[in-house]
Amino acid sequence: MNAIPQASVRTPVTGPAVSVRDLTRRFGNGPAVLDRLSLDIAPGEFIALLGRSGSGKSTLLRTLAGLDAVTQGSVMRPAETSVVFQESRLLPWKKVWQNVVLGQAGATRDHAVAALEEVGLGHRPDAWPLTLSGGESQRAALARALVREPRFLMLDEPFAALDALTRLRMQDLVHGLWQRHGSAVLLVTHDVDEALLLANRVVVLDAGRIRMELPVPLSYPRRHADPRFEDLRTRLLRTLGVGDN
Amino acid sequence: MSGTVFWSPTNSLTDTPAAEPAINPRWKVVKQRLRPLVRYVSAVLFVVLWQVACTTGLISTRLVASPFQIASTGWSLMRDGTLPANLGISLLRAVSGLVLALAAGITLALVSGLSRMGEDIVDAPIQILRTLPVLALAPLFILWFGIGETPKVLLIALGSMFPIYLNLHKGIRSIDPKLVEMARTLRLTRLQTIRDVILPGALPDLVVGIRFSVGISWLLLVVAEQVNADSGIGHMMMDAQDFLRTDIILVGLVIYGFFGLVSDQAVRFLESRVIAWRPARQNQGGAA
Ligand SMILES: Nc1ncnc2c1ncn2[C@@H]1O[C@H](COP(=O)(O)OP(=O)(O)O)[C@@H](O)[C@H]1O
Ligand SMILES: [Mg+2]
Numbered sequence: 062m063n064a065i066p067q068a069s070v071r072t073p074v075t076g077p078a079v080s081v082r083d084l085t086r087r088f089g090n091g092p093a094v095l096d097r098l099s100l101d102i103a104p105g106e107f108i109a110l111l112g113r114s115g116s117g118k119s120t121l122l123r124t125l126a127g128l129d130a131v132t133q134g135s136v137m138r139p140a141e142t143s144v145v146f147q148e149s150r151l152l153p154w155k156k157v158w159q160n161v162v163l164g165q166a167g168a169t170r171d172h173a174v175a176a177l178e179e180v181g182l183g184h185r186p187d188a189w190p191l192t193l194s195g196g197e198s199q200r201a202a203l204a205r206a207l208v209r210e211p212r213f214l215m216l217d218e219p220f221a222a223l224d225a226l227t228r229l230r231m232q233d234l235v236h237g238l239w240q241r242h243g244s245a246v247l248l249v250t251h252d253v254d255e256a257l258l259l260a261n262r263v264v265v266l267d268a269g270r271i272r273m274e275l276p277v278p279l280s281y282p283r284r285h286a287d288p289r290f291e292d293l294r295t296r297l298l299r300t301l302g303v304g305d306n
Numbered sequence: 307m308s309g310t311v312f313w314s315p316t317n318s319l320t321d322t323p324a325a326e327p328a329i330n331p332r333w334k335v336v337k338q339r340l341r342p343l344v345r346y347v348s349a350v351l352f353v354v355l356w357q358v359a360c361t362t363g364l365i366s367t368r369l370v371a372s373p374f375q376i377a378s379t380g381w382s383l384m385r386d387g388t389l390p391a392n393l394g395i396s397l398l399r400a401v402s403g404l405v406l407a408l409a410a411g412i413t414l415a416l417v418s419g420l421s422r423m424g425e426d427i428v429d430a431p432i433q434i435l436r437t438l439p440v441l442a443l444a445p446l447f448i449l450w451f452g453i454g455e456t457p458k459v460l461l462i463a464l465g466s467m468f469p470i471y472l473n474l475h476k477g478i479r480s481i482d483p484k485l486v487e488m489a490r491t492l493r494l495t496r497l498q499t500i501r502d503v504i505l506p507g508a509l510p511d512l513v514v515g516i517r518f519s520v521g522i523s524w525l526l527l528v529v530a531e532q533v534n535a536d537s538g539i540g541h542m543m544m545d546a547q548d549f550l551r552t553d554i555i556l557v558g559l560v561i562y563g564f565f566g567l568v569s570d571q572a573v574r575f576l577e578s579r580v581i582a583w584r585p586a587r588q589n590q591g592g593a594a
Pocket of ligand 2: 118
């Protein structure tokens with residue numbers, strides 16, 4: 062683990078993979094978008110972050126990704142992090158395999174193809190990104206994230222723009238990748254079922270503060286029909302202000 | 307501004323109509339195959355009619371030379387070396403001007419596109435300069451640089467620099483910030499970001515700029531050679547005017563037309579190579 066060049070972001074030596082302490086973030090003189098937020102993520106833990114839109118999920122993720130500076134509070138995270146956004150953000154003028162190993166010194170086409178095979182896109186390394194479907198683009202974005210062997214993987218609503226069937230397949234894929242690679246994962250999602258299917262712990266964000274932390278002590282694969290699953294979902298929906306009759 | 311559109315590319319005659327009536331598909335295929343031929347046929351027909359009009363005396367050959375006469379004059383100018391010599395010097399002027407324009411336009415666009423301070427320093431003067439009609443500078447350039455090659459080449463260079471600068475600058479500034487952000491999360495260095503993200507993204511705009519520049523360079527070449535020169539295609543045409551040789555003037559026009567066409571095709575080819583990553587051809591605008 063290397064220190065990354067940012068004064069207030071440090072690398073943990075032992076203990077949690079990611080540690081956020083009293084993080085506060087405002088834009089200009091507006092209200093706090095993140096309000097003294099604290100959160101630990103254990104190595105290899107899968108966290109799902111839920112919350113209405115505007116609750117500060119992306120802001121937290123951008124800070125963790127090092128895109129926004131930390132002004133109040135502190136953030137520790139591994140040097141090896143990767144991010145996947147809702148849009149694949151592939152460079153249209155580079156072939157898929159070149160996108161996968163972009164900026165990786167010494168990485169070859171074979172490395173890229175291996176990563177693409179792992180996400181089920183091994184047959185299209187030479188495609189232009191604009192010719193890929195939405196699901197394929199996100200697979201390529203996942204391959205690009207994984208080829209860097211992150212200890213901490215951030216996913217900001219990565220399946221929000223996909224159709225329901227593709228989304229189910231991608232959830233399976235992400236679950237498998239997480240089990241194999243063992244990196245800590247922070248998945249931002251709108252989808253309560255998705256959170257409960259994948260995460261060890263669900264965190265609900267509201268107005269920049271953590272409203273609820275819900276461990277999900279179920280084994281994989283999880284089934285919607287499981288009464289404990291049902292129970293957790295009801296509690297989450299209630300917290301989010303939906304389905305409370 | 308008035309809302310009247312006098313001419314727009316989408317109205318041009320060569321465009322296929324948006325909705326074609328349902329007709330026999332085989333006839334449609336035949337029509338498709340014939341289309342390029344039909345276009346040549348009409349051009350050939352035009353030349354034939356022109357020749358006939360000249361031969362029958364319908365058009366005075368004093369005002370317009372006949373196609374046959376143009377061809378034979380062109381051939382004799384070729385053989386006595388007049389045409390190759392003048393053509394060579396004209397091409398040299400156009401190409402030198404374009405090369406200078408490319409070098410200056412690309413450098414300035416990089417400086418002002420890649421740094422805020424660069425933009426403050428470079429952009430304002432260029433925006434002011436480009437509103438001047440470049441041709442109006444011709445007398446000043448002759449005073450400053452004499453009557454040799456310098457003023458002609460510089461005039462071409464200056465005029466064709468603006469579209470290159472403007473389009474490349476626009477291209478650099480309109481790179482999707484999300485891609486630049488992605489480059490940051492992938493830990494690309496500034497240099498890598500410029501090389502892999504910003505420049506390739508701006509390349510299509512640069513090519514659009516080059517296409518405008520090439521057109522402008524021909525225009526300026528013609529003017530520069532007709533205002534003041536003792537060689538070149540433009541000079542050859544002005545000379546012919548003194549002797550009422552419409553055939554030579556028309557040879558010059560044919561040559562200008564030919565090279566205009568060739569250079570446009572060359573840039574189009576370049577364009578198709580540069581945007582190979584776009585799945586379907588998209589129309590793109592540009593700033594001249
Ligand atoms: N660059 C910005 N400038 C000003 N306000 C912003 C900016 N980014 C986000 N915000 C505000 O911060 C709040 C949280 O945004 P965000 O973290 O994107 O929410 P979420 O991802 O949970 O939907 C919103 O009210 C949004 O308007
Ligand atoms: Mg968001």
